[in-house]
Amino acid sequence: MKRPSDRSEAEHTRDTLFRCLANGHQRYLLGYVHERSSSGVAKSDLATWHAATIHEKALIEVTDSEHERARTELHHKHLPMLEEAGLIECDEQGSVTTTDHPAFEDSSIVDAVTDSETVHDESLDALFDALADSRRRTVLSVLGQQYHPISLETLARDVAARESNTPERDVPQDHVQRVLVRLTHVHLPLLGDTGLVDYDTEANLVSYEGHPDLRVQWLESSVEDVMDxxxxxxxxxxxxxxxxxxxxxxxxxxxxxxxxxxxxxxxxxxxxxxxxxxxxxxxxxxxxxxxxxxxxxxxxxxxxxxxxxxxxxxxxxxxxxxxxxxxxxxxxxxxxxxxxxxxxxxxxxxxxxxxxxxxxxxxxxxxxxxxxxxxxxxxxxxxxxxxxxxxxxxxxxx
Structure with a gap:
């Protein structure tokens, strides 16, 4: 069983993973490196490929200025985020490879980063952005286990109880109220915009809508949570x-x-x-x-x-x-x-x-x-x- 500190670290790891996956260019980049990870990809070659992808042209048609802009974007934006998430590593020779991150054991995630037809799908951007917050994942987990729409206060109490690993009856009302406010003004509007939930603001009722690419295991803070x-x-x-x-x-x-x-x-x-x-x-x-x-x-x-x-x-x-x-x-x-x-x-x-x-x-x-x-x-x-x-x-x- 995880200690609270362990759980927080695992949830942060998940947040970082989904934040990386919420960008179509980073998904495609990650998939490109993953498929060539046995030999590694030189940063210079990666910049050429990235420029060709952005400008929709052949590799040989990439100009020096396009290559330089792509190299700068990789160096200052994409590669640091992917490296921080533990998804890639760069050696001293400038070669990039993917790591043994558990995400690559998930066939649905691998498909999301390697399928050239859907990798830039904006609905995936919205889905992974919604999942890049542990509270939103908890909301989806709670709602996915309901039969009827539930009241906003019921949802807030259940979320608060799960986050603190406390029975619902023991959660202080002031804490429930703080969670409710954040749900109302931050999380439910975003989840509603992505179509993952239906939020009836007049009746204060919330229900699960889902997404065809959402997987149950993505709502867990880590693989170990399932195995526990x-x-x-x-x-x-x-x-x-x-x-x-x-x-x-x-x-x-x-x-x-x-x-x-x-x-x-x-x-x-x-x-x-x-x-x-x-x-x-x-x-x-x-x-x-x-x-x-x-x-x-x-x-x-x-x-x-x-x-x-x-x-x-x-x-x-x-x-x-x-x-x-x-x-x-x-x-x-x-x-x-x-x-x-x-x-x-x-x-x-x-x-x-x-x-x-x-x-x-x-x-x-x-x-x-x-x-x-x-x-x-x-x-x-x-x-x-x-x-x-x-x-x-x-x-x-x-």
Whole structure:
């Protein structure tokens, strides 16, 4: 578990990373160096390439004055920022290479800096600029786990509690008020302008809208924060891992939705488990051409999904397989992506605030025991869903 000082340092590192990525020229520059990092890129050659990119001309057509201006811009602006963020390093011979920064292990970030067709997309500038502040990331994390729009004061209290790692009831009201003021005048207007949230200033209600390129893991302060919430077993030697707590379970489920390329099979026992962030990722998956299936016994869940995402194949499970024991513990969430990664979550007693005690088991990979088991259990039934009419789907024994 991280100490507050460790967490602040990790959040600052994330702020710096996203601040660098919020500039299209720096994204393209970083991608160019990363793809040539094995041999390194001479600063002079980098300046020529940068000038050619800015002026949209061939390398051989770059003039001496254009090269000099590009070299000066690299020296005083782009390279220092990338170096400060720990993304690149420059040796004494003037060669530039990328480092072993964890960002390069994230395929979505690598795509953002190497895809020549989208690297200069202004929507990416706005997205990464919005993420370059730990409080805004916390706001998005909170809103992504809500089902309905929430009041501004509720949001401020939740954000304050998470930032101080304190139960909501213990957060002083004056601190909540300070957070509320900053949200109102600084963070929510920016998030609203980028389309990440909807902020109704008259009703003082805020809801999550999302972005097709936003990834759940980007809202964590570091990779270690995610792993702190996962069972202590070594993922290299453990077939199935355990997650505890609603926040990490919601994040992992939404990540699976983001990773799906062909098929997404889900089950939710109640509307209280189908968050706005999940809806946004279901809609993004549909836009990518993913086949999405969702089952629930709750008619409110089915009707809500039908209204929000009519392309989703809906059904009502008939078998009583959701009840696991006499302890009132039931399957609450199931997310199965591309028959290659799964999360099976249980809900226990409902707390006074309306949330549940939640645990989940997760597995990934064709050879994973849990994935294999659930694939055998659900595979043929998923295949059968495509050929059913809506009336038949409501009677399907699954």
């Amino acid at each position: 919430s996962v069972g202590s077993a070594d993922p290299e030697t453990t077939d199935v891992q355990t997650l505890e707590g609603t926040e990490i379970i919601v994040s992992h489920g939404q990540s699976l939705c983001e990773e799906a390329n062909e098929e997404l099979f889900m089950l939710f026992s109640t509307t209280g488990l189908l968050e706005e962030g999940c809806f946004a990722r279901i809609e993004d998956a549909l836009d990518r051409g993913v086949d999405v299936y969702l089952g629930s016994r709750d008619p409110v869940v089915r009707e809500t999904v039908r209204e929000r995402a009519p392309e989703v194949v809906l059904w009502e499970p008939q078998l009583d397989w959701l009840n696991l024991s006499s302890d009132t513990e039931t399957v609450g969430r199931l997310v199965f992506a591309d028959r290659d990664a799964i999360m099976l979550g249980t809900v226990g007693e409902k707390r006074s605030g309306g949330s549940y005690d939640e645990k989940a088991i997760v597995g990934k990979g064709a050879d994973n025991g849990l994935v294999t088991l659930m694939g055998q259990l659900l595979g043929s039934r998923i295949d059968h869903l495509d050929s059913q009419t809506e009336d038949v789907l409501t009677q399907l024994s699954l």
